[in-house]
Amino acid sequence: MKRVCYSLLAATSLAFLAGCNSVNTVEPASPKAEPNLIAIKKVDTDPALARKVTVLDVNEGQRGDLMFVQVQVENQNYGPEDFNYQFTWIEADGFEVQSPPALWKSGFILGREKVYLTSIAPNPRVVDFRLKLLARETYNATVGQGTRPRRGY
Amino acid sequence: MKTRLALLSLAALPVIFSGCASSGTPGRDARYVDSEGTQTIVSLDKINIQDWSNAADQMVQSMLLSGVLDRAPTQPAVLGIGRITNKTTQQVDTDYLTKKIRVALNQSGKVVTTTTYGLGNYAEDELARQTMEIQKFENNDTSTQPLPFFTLSGKLLEDRASAGKTNQVTYTFQLSLTQTNNGLAVWEDEKNITKQGQRNAVGW
Numbered sequence: 001m002k003r004v005c006y007s008l009l010a011a012t013s014l015a016f017l018a019g020c021n022s023v024n025t026v027e028p029a030s031p032k033a034e035p036n037l038i039a040i041k042k043v044d045t046d047p048a049l050a051r052k053v054t055v056l057d058v059n060e061g062q063r064g065d066l067m068f069v070q071v072q073v074e075n076q077n078y079g080p081e082d083f084n085y086q087f088t089w090i091e092a093d094g095f096e097v098q099s100p101p102a103l104w105k106s107g108f109i110l111g112r113e114k115v116y117l118t119s120i121a122p123n124p125r126v127v128d129f130r131l132k133l134l135a136r137e138t139y140n141a142t143v144g145q146g147t148r149p150r151r152g153y
Numbered sequence: 154m155k156t157r158l159a160l161l162s163l164a165a166l167p168v169i170f171s172g173c174a175s176s177g178t179p180g181r182d183a184r185y186v187d188s189e190g191t192q193t194i195v196s197l198d199k200i201n202i203q204d205w206s207n208a209a210d211q212m213v214q215s216m217l218l219s220g221v222l223d224r225a226p227t228q229p230a231v232l233g234i235g236r237i238t239n240k241t242t243q244q245v246d247t248d249y250l251t252k253k254i255r256v257a258l259n260q261s262g263k264v265v266t267t268t269t270y271g272l273g274n275y276a277e278d279e280l281a282r283q284t285m286e287i288q289k290f291e292n293n294d295t296s297t298q299p300l301p302f303f304t305l306s307g308k309l310l311e312d313r314a315s316a317g318k319t320n321q322v323t324y325t326f327q328l329s330l331t332q333t334n335n336g337l338a339v340w341e342d343e344k345n346i347t348k349q350g351q352r353n354a355v356g357w
Binding site: 106 | 189191213217223256257
């Protein structure tokens with residue numbers, strides 16, 4: 001009986017995984033790139049989102065006199081996820097840049113995929129940044145049309 | 154006692170989680186939403202405000218990353234706005250795109266836009282042009298006004314497709330930055346914004 005149960009479980013798991021859209025990747029075993037990875041501080045108020053869009057590392061550089069940031073995120077689930085994100089920028093005196101306004105952008109990440117979220121500072125006075133991540137369902141499920149989370153638009 | 158506590162905790166849960174929800178019900182009472190936020194309306198038949206913002210932001214990011222603006226001999230470089238051709242089915246004011254780009258480039262300190270010199274001798278700010286001419290005449294100044302080192306031109310395109318009841322629209326934003334002293338496009342980019350669904354929606 002136990003064996004039948006385990007077989008059934010394995011078959012169900014396989015069927016479940018087969019239905020997911022996880023990504024297979026290939027990349028050099030010894031990458032030549034030498035990113036400037038910086039120490040980061042994370043505040044996770046949505047643990048489910050933190051698993052779907054996990055921040056792996058932050059690469060910080062300069063493009064001319066402008067700060068350039070590349071955040072690598074990974075979806076640790078096997079299904080695709082929609083999310084929104086926003087970069088905000090802080091100048092040396094601690095004030096947040098108001099113009100141009102910080103935009104929320106839509107992001108999409110496949111199962112087990114790693115993607116980069118990049119942004120360049122709006123002016124040379126910027127010294128720090130903050131990345132905000134928001135589950136797309138959060139808004140749609142509570143306020144948007146319909147009562148259940150939607151996929152895509 | 155324990156059962157009561159457990160029940161109380163269960164009763165408190167919806168209250169706690171409802172605190173996560175935003176207030177208001179869309180479509181009933183009018184309310185303000187953040188123009189740059191995620192609560193704006195997504196339409197399948199028009200370029201929404203967030204589409205303009207997103208396209209402009211992506212273009213500015215691309216332009217700043219390319220480093221071409223740093224190559225101008227005088228900083229900040231003078232930018233002239235050329236023709237942005239609208240090939241979509243909508244009647245749109247392309248300033249929704251170009252103004253956002255101008256603002257962002259101006260804030261970056263790398264570009265200033267001329268408002269006294271434009272396509273077909275059209276001055277965006279006619280009063281400024283006339284004032285400048287009067288000042289030059291009174292000061293016996295024979296120098297020419299600063300001409301654009303770069304010009305920005307482009308095109309808006311639209312593509313529609315449907316499968317069953319699902320509709321899809323793609324708006325394509327194409328821009329070129331031309332260096333005027335040699336007529337070469339030193340930066341070009343194209344950004345697509347694709348929306349898919351059966352009906353318009355509140356929030357994204």
